[in-house]
Amino acid sequence: MTGSDPYGRAIHDHQRGKRERPxxxxxxxxxxxxxxxxFYFTGFSGSEWIESVFDGPLLDIGAGAGRHALYFQERFETVAIDVSERLVKTMRERGVEDARCVDMFALGETFGRDRFCSAFSYGTQVGLAGSMDGLRRFLADLAFVTTPExxxxxxxxxxxxxxxxxLLGYRADPTPGLAYRLYWFEYDGDVSEPLLFRLFSPNRFQEAAIGTGWRVTEIRREPEEGHHYRALLTKP
Structure with missing residues (x-):
């Protein structure tokens, strides 16, 4: 988030018990x-699938209020990043041990090669890559900061x-497997810049991964929301 950051401010106010508006x-x-x-303050209990995927050090990307980081840091080193300074402050107040203000689209400028053994991003922030080329660049950057396995x-x-x-703000696209989503946040008189997400089908996600060092090896859909899916990526 940039500018006034109503999103981060609302969540931080909620953490401190000072939020009076939606x-x-x-x-x-x-x-x-x-x-x-x-979304941010219910407990996370993990899952058999997630537990079998991750190992530390873990990079929690777009970590929000630290819901997942609080769980994983009890098991192995976890670095939680978010672009919002208020959300980083929220995470630290909640007990996240290593919370940093980092742009997820500048990982290679922040971390060294092979820094992490696994990575996780929950919240569809990857759509902010904006395009197939943007997604490829992000995946290549992520490959750089993660180990070969x-x-x-x-x-x-x-x-x-x-x-x-x-979905709020859904915009159709004639290109198969692609669409857009556009919306913004408002809180207590503050309005964010519009957020433009690119929506990628699993096949398009796999296409974007070609040449980045990743391949999509499994897709899992949310039971109650089939349009929401998680992609497991591994290195060839």
Whole structure:
């Protein structure tokens, strides 16, 4: 987030018990309340699949309020990053041991080669790569900072699934397997810059991974939201 950061401010206010207004997602006249408590402050208990994938050191990308980092740091070294300084402050207040203000699209400028054994990003932030080329650059950057045996899990929305059209700010694209999503946040009079996400189908995700050092080896969909999926990427 940049500028006034209503997103980070609302979550930080919630952490301190000072939030009196909702955090809103807006697209034109359409408005929805962002579920802060459910998304960021419920406990994370892991899963058999996730436990089998990750090993430390782990890079938690776009870590938000540190929900996942708090769980994983009890098992191995975990570095939690977010572009919002307020969210980094929130994570530290909640007990995240290594929370840093880092742009996920500048990993190679921040960390050395082979720094992490696994990586995780939950929240569909990878869509902010904006294009197939942007996704390729991000994956190549991520490959640089992870070991040759590393595995990563990234989540995204599948524009080919019928449920995607119900996403706030959904924009269709004639290109197969691609779409856009555009919306912004508003909190207590502050309005964020518009956020433009590129939506990639699993096949498009696999296509973008070619030549980056990664390949998509498994896709898992959320049981109640088939358009929301997690992609497991491994190195050939």
């Amino acid at each position: 955090l809103l997602e807006r697209n034109g006249d359409e408005t929805r309340e962002h579920p802060i408590e459910r 590393a595995r990563t899990v990234l989540d995204a929305y599948d524009p080919n699934h019928k449920g995607a059209i119900d």
